Amino acid sequence: xxxxxxxxxxxxxxxxxxxxxxxxxxxxxxxxxxxxxxxxxxxxxxxxxxxxxxxxxxxxxxxxxxxxxxxxxxxxxxxxxxxxxxxxxxxxxxxxxxxxxxxxxxxxxxxxxxxxxxxxxxxxxxxxxxxxxxxxxxxxxxxxxxxxxxxxxxxxxxxxxxxxxxxxxxxxxxxxxxxxxxxxxxxxxxxxxxxxxxxxxxxxxxxxxxxxxxxxxxxxxxxxxxxxxxxxxxxxxxxxxxxxxxxxxxxxxxxxxxxxxxxxxxxxxxxxxxxxxxxxxxxxxxxxxxxxxxxxxxxxxxxxxxxxxxxxxxxxxxxxxxxxxxxxxxxxxxxxxxxxxxxxxxxxxxxxxxxxxxxxxxxxxxxxxxxxxxxxxxxxxxxxxxxxxxxxxxxxxxxxxxx
Amino acid sequence: xxxxxxxxxxxxxxxxxxxxxxxxxxxxxxxxxxxxxxxxxxxxxxxxxxxxxxxxxxxxxxxxxxxxxxxxxxxxxxxxxxxxxxxxxxxxxxxxxxxxxxxxxxxxxxxxxxxxxxxxxxxxxxxxxxxxxxxxxxxxxxxxxxxxxxxxxxxxxxxxxxxxxxxxxxxxxxxxxxxxxxxxxxxxxxxxxxxxxxxxxxxxxxxxxxxxxxxxxxxxxxxxxxxxxxxxxxxxxxxxxxxxxxxxxxxxxxxxxxxxxxxxxxxxxxxxxxxxxxxxxxxxxxxxxxxxxxxxxxxxxxxxxxxxxxxxxxxxxxxxxxxxxxxxxxxxxxxxxxxxxxxxxxxxxxxxxxxxxxxxxxxxxxxxxxxxxxxxxxxxxxxxxxxxxxxxxxxx
Numbered sequence: 001x002x003x004x005x006x007x008x009x010x011x012x013x014x015x016x017x018x019x020x021x022x023x024x025x026x027x028x029x030x031x032x033x034x035x036x037x038x039x040x041x042x043x044x045x046x047x048x049x050x051x052x053x054x055x056x057x058x059x060x061x062x063x064x065x066x067x068x069x070x071x072x073x074x075x076x077x078x079x080x081x082x083x084x085x086x087x088x089x090x091x092x093x094x095x096x097x098x099x100x101x102x103x104x105x106x107x108x109x110x111x112x113x114x115x116x117x118x119x120x121x122x123x124x125x126x127x128x129x130x131x132x133x134x135x136x137x138x139x140x141x142x143x144x145x146x147x148x149x150x151x152x153x154x155x156x157x158x159x160x161x162x163x164x165x166x167x168x169x170x171x172x173x174x175x176x177x178x179x180x181x182x183x184x185x186x187x188x189x190x191x192x193x194x195x196x197x198x199x200x201x202x203x204x205x206x207x208x209x210x211x212x213x214x215x216x217x218x219x220x221x222x223x224x225x226x227x228x229x230x231x232x233x234x235x236x237x238x239x240x241x242x243x244x245x246x247x248x249x250x251x252x253x254x255x256x257x258x259x260x261x262x263x264x265x266x267x268x269x270x271x272x273x274x275x276x277x278x279x280x281x282x283x284x285x286x287x288x289x290x291x292x293x294x295x296x297x298x299x300x301x302x303x304x305x306x307x308x309x310x311x312x313x314x315x316x317x318x319x320x321x322x323x324x325x326x327x328x329x330x331x332x333x334x335x336x337x338x339x340x341x342x343x344x345x346x347x348x349x350x351x352x353x354x355x356x357x358x359x360x361x362x363x364x365x366x367x368x369x370x371x372x373x374x375x376x377x378x379x380x381x382x383x384x385x386x387x388x389x390x391x392x393x394x395x396x397x398x399x400x401x402x403x
Numbered sequence: 404x405x406x407x408x409x410x411x412x413x414x415x416x417x418x419x420x421x422x423x424x425x426x427x428x429x430x431x432x433x434x435x436x437x438x439x440x441x442x443x444x445x446x447x448x449x450x451x452x453x454x455x456x457x458x459x460x461x462x463x464x465x466x467x468x469x470x471x472x473x474x475x476x477x478x479x480x481x482x483x484x485x486x487x488x489x490x491x492x493x494x495x496x497x498x499x500x501x502x503x504x505x506x507x508x509x510x511x512x513x514x515x516x517x518x519x520x521x522x523x524x525x526x527x528x529x530x531x532x533x534x535x536x537x538x539x540x541x542x543x544x545x546x547x548x549x550x551x552x553x554x555x556x557x558x559x560x561x562x563x564x565x566x567x568x569x570x571x572x573x574x575x576x577x578x579x580x581x582x583x584x585x586x587x588x589x590x591x592x593x594x595x596x597x598x599x600x601x602x603x604x605x606x607x608x609x610x611x612x613x614x615x616x617x618x619x620x621x622x623x624x625x626x627x628x629x630x631x632x633x634x635x636x637x638x639x640x641x642x643x644x645x646x647x648x649x650x651x652x653x654x655x656x657x658x659x660x661x662x663x664x665x666x667x668x669x670x671x672x673x674x675x676x677x678x679x680x681x682x683x684x685x686x687x688x689x690x691x692x693x694x695x696x697x698x699x700x701x702x703x704x705x706x707x708x709x710x711x712x713x714x715x716x717x718x719x720x721x722x723x724x725x726x727x728x729x730x731x732x733x734x735x736x737x738x739x740x741x742x743x744x745x746x747x748x749x750x751x752x753x754x755x756x757x758x759x760x761x762x763x764x765x766x767x768x769x770x771x772x773x774x775x776x777x778x779x780x781x782x783x784x785x786x787x788x789x790x791x792x793x794x795x796x797x798x799x
Contacts, residue, residue, distance in 0.1 A: 301494050302527035304514040306541035307592065316540065320531045 038380075041153050041373035047145045050091045054078050055146040058139065067139055072123040075142075076113050083110035091145075097368060098152075099141035105132040153374035178358065178375065185355040186382075188273060189337040193284075195277050196333050197326065200284035204325070207285070208292035222285050230279065234346045237275045241265035241347075267349025275343045280336055284329040291325025327394050335383050355379065442628040443504045443518075443595035444470040445491065450500035452486055452652075460486050461652045463500065468645075471626040473619070475639040478649030479675070485600060487649070488632045492598050493517050504596065520589030522599040526581045528573040534560075534584050535569030541592040559591040562621060579610045586618065590625070597622070599631045603638065615641045636676050640664075648672050668708060670798045673720035680726075680764050682719040683797065686711045694794055699759030704735045705794040716797045723767040725791040728754065728777065734786030740764070742781045756785060 048055060054075040061067045067075075082088040088110055096103035109129045118125035126133040133139075144152070144162070155161055155168065159176040163169045170176070207218050225233060240246045243262050251257040265271060295318065303313035341356040348357070355375060362372035445468040452461040461483045468474045476484035489495040491502060493514035502510040509517055528537050538556040547555075560566050563583035573581055582602055589597050599618075603611045619642050622629045633639055639646045640660045647657040648671070656668040667673035674681060684698035689711065696703050696717055705719050730737065740756040747770075754766045754777070766785060777783060 296525070296527065298523050298525065298527040299529060301492075301514070302521065302523060302529075303540070304494075305492060305517075305519060305521040305598075306544065306588065307515045308540070308544040309515060312544050316544075317529055321529075 037369075037373045038377055040369055041371075041377050042149055042151065044094075044150055044153075044370055045148050047091055047094050047142075048148045050082055050087060051075075051078050051142070051146060054142065058143045058146070061139070061143070063136065063140060063143075066123070066134065066136060069121060069123050072121075072126055072133075076109070076118070076122045076126055079106060079110040080114045083107070083114065093367075095141050095145045098144055099137055101132065102138060102141055105130045105138065109133065150370075153370040154377070156371055157374040157378055178355075181353075181355050181358060182378070185338060188269070188276075188354060189334050192273060192276050192280060192337045193330050193334045195273070196281055196284040197330060199277070200281060200288055200329065201322075201326075204285050204288035204292050207289045208295070209297055219289075222282055225278070226282050230342060231346075233279060234275055234343050237271070237278065237347060238266060241271055241274065242267075266347050267352070269348075269352045271347040271349065272344045272352035272354070275347045276337055276340060279343055280333045280340075283332045283336060287328040287332065288322065288325040291322055291328070295321045324394070327390060331386065331390060334386070338383065339379055442471045442626055444468060444472075445596065445628065445630070446501075446503040447487070447491075448501040448503065450487070450490060450497045450502065452483075452490065452495065453498045459652065461490075461497075464652075464654060466647055466654060466657060468628060468630060471628055473622050473629045473631065473642055473644045475631045475633060475643040475646045476649055477633060477636055477639040477646050477675075479634055482649040483652035484632050484634075484647075484649040486652075488598055488600055488630060491596075491630060492519055492521055518594045518596070520592065520594040520597040522582075522585045522589045522597070522602045524601045524604055526573070526585040526602075528581055528584055528588070530573055532572075533569060534565070534571050534573065534576070537573065537584060538569075538588050538591050541588065545592065555591055559587040562590065563587045563617075578606050579614060582606065582614060583617075586621070590621070590627070594627070596628045596630065599629070601633055602631075603633075611638070612641075618642060640676075646676075648675060650675070666708070667720060667793065667795070670718045670720075670795050673718070673793070673795060678723050678765065678767070680719075680721045680723060682721070682759065682761070682764075684717055684719060686713050686715045686717055686794070689713055693789060696794060699761065701738055701759045703792060704789045705792040706790050707794045709796060711794060711796065717794045718797050720793045720795055721787055721791060723753070723765040724751075724769075726766045726785050726787045728766055728768055728785055729783050730786040735789045736792060737784055737786035740783055740785045742777055742779050742783055744779055745777070756783070758785065 054071070057071040057074045058067065061071060079088060082091060088106060092103040092106040095106060109126055112129040113125065123133075144150075152162065156171075157178050159171045159179045160168050161171050203218070203222070207215050207222070209215075210218065238245070242248070243264070243266075245265070247265060248257070248262045252259055252262065257263060265274070299317050299321070300313050303317045304310075308316065338354075339356055340354060341360060344352055344354045345357055345360070348354070359372045359375045359379075362368045362375070445466075447464050447466040450461055450464045451459075453459050464483070464487060466474075466487075476487055478484045486495060490497050490510070493509075493512060497510055500510070501508055504517070528534075529540070532540065535556055538559055539552045542552040542555060556569065557566075560569060563586055565580060565583055565587065568576070568580070568584075573584060576584065585602065586599075589599075602618075603614055606614065615638055618631075622642075631639075631642060643660060645657060645659050646663055648655040648663065650671045656663060656672045658666075658668075663672060663676050667676060667679075670681070673679045682698045682703070684696040684703065686694050687697050687702065688695040689707070692707050694705055694707050694711060694717075696705050696719060698719065703719060705717075711717055727734065738758055740758040742754060743757055743762055744755040746753040746755075749770065751767050751769050754768065755762070756764050756766055758764045
């Protein structure tokens, strides 16, 4: 008994050691950054650390009338001190996201206060430097920017905001972009998944039931795009689809389309869908193929001998058995397309962009990582929900990506 | 549409009530017994099959299968028996020739219009449907009403003694049970012909024998025409009214099991069906249906299956159990032999002797009084009657 246990322990240890390199790799390169990013979507200590005294003073403040002279003095002194350490800029940017105009207000006020320390009232001096200080909203913005744990990025990602009293309000119409973008991303992803399924199903059937030689050749054709760089594939779509591209030239030459009415096939939604279907098609074909290979051809013969037409046999016998492959392929394509970045960025133009481009924008341009993280978090939640629904409907253990 | 008037075991509700509940199979079957007139008779007329214009699989098969007959296509793998069945089922097209069912040409019809129930080698049950749905599938595609469907499915399950298994999935059943479901599914829509392609190949011996008897009694009682493919001659014997022995795409002989065994027409049949001692020789003299054949250094009297001339080479077939050891009476053929080896087989002894310079001649003696006091190395006399020694034309 003891020996058996020891033996089992040794085996478990061996297994753990074998898995360890991958586990460490995944932890360092995937789990840790993901977790850090998700934390960033709710945890923003920068302003709180930069303005501890101002925020402490504002915590006492009732928020109905302007803060008292003491608060003005503490805040003004902290702004000046921060600006001298060249640290006010990033704080100003963060406050500016909550109340536009605050960046220049903060930086300008700090400079004029540094040039001339107010002799008497800091309040009057600051309002004189910038009239914004006379508005309660400015102080509310600073107080909210100082919250360490905040849901505001998630609210913003859903086109919501908090009003003065902390209630949740819908953003003004001109600032609502994320929900419609998210919906568009979902719709495009569904469309791409549907098109991929329609295109892949017959081909996978052919692959699974053709003679081995021909099936091998077809499979090679399916895999060639896999071995080609994504960039090459996407740019070749540009060559084909652009205004002066192969397809438009052909249509014009054949007289189907007038020279002035060349079709806009790229740098819009059409371009995004065409190129992404092409890129993601193998992810649909391969799971379908591996499932279909396990469906005996005898079943179709049996259905025929039992009196079923081709269509009945396909619908009642073949299709239900191929469902695990359909589900696996669809889930794979949908999840990949919902977060797809490079292809829409290259061929999507202005109208063919997905939510991913917004995340990239906030990561790289506006440096609003909190919002980027919140958008990513929402995507993650969406995909997780899908998995959950799938598990309930089909059972995750029935999904098979390989034979 | 479903042709409900055609068949005897259709039954109305009163008769089905009579069957339900009573001992399953037998009662259900006896209720379906009036079916004989509706089963189909089948003709293969010069059916030839070539693959890609090259490989000849069937050079031209002619075979008539009577209504209600159990016909087995028997042969080694690659002999063309399965191709024949697939052509009959409609899954393969003959290169030339014609198939008639009840006198009507069917070889151009798609499988679903041929009204043939098929049982496949690996059952081909639909794994995503319950047993009940598997059985009602052929009825559903015929547009039958749900109530009638349920009745028929229940009755088909009774026939194969699987009452109460309707809600299981095929994967939850044993191999034998799955095969019964497959049989029930091939019967449930009351086809005129049932085809079976090595249906018992995947089962162990005991289960195979049990199901053989069951298939036989189901077929006898329903009176359905059965075409059954197997490579197992024992199975063919157990089941069939007639057996067509296939070799290299040709039917060597189509006959009742007893005839095949007692009167093999060719060397292949003699070799393939049952045990046989085959001796090669040359015809020395002919007298009516009898002839004298020189085998090695001896001369054997034999019965000619087809006319042979003096000087023809021939193969003599002698069943091991028809050879007497140390015969007490005088046989027309009686020779000295040396006992080489003795193997105990339970119900009999299998004794290898050397005779005519050959050392693989077998004698079977029943385990009645032990091995009769014989030991390897003994010199004995063996003998057999002329009628048990059949002179076949030598092939090749």
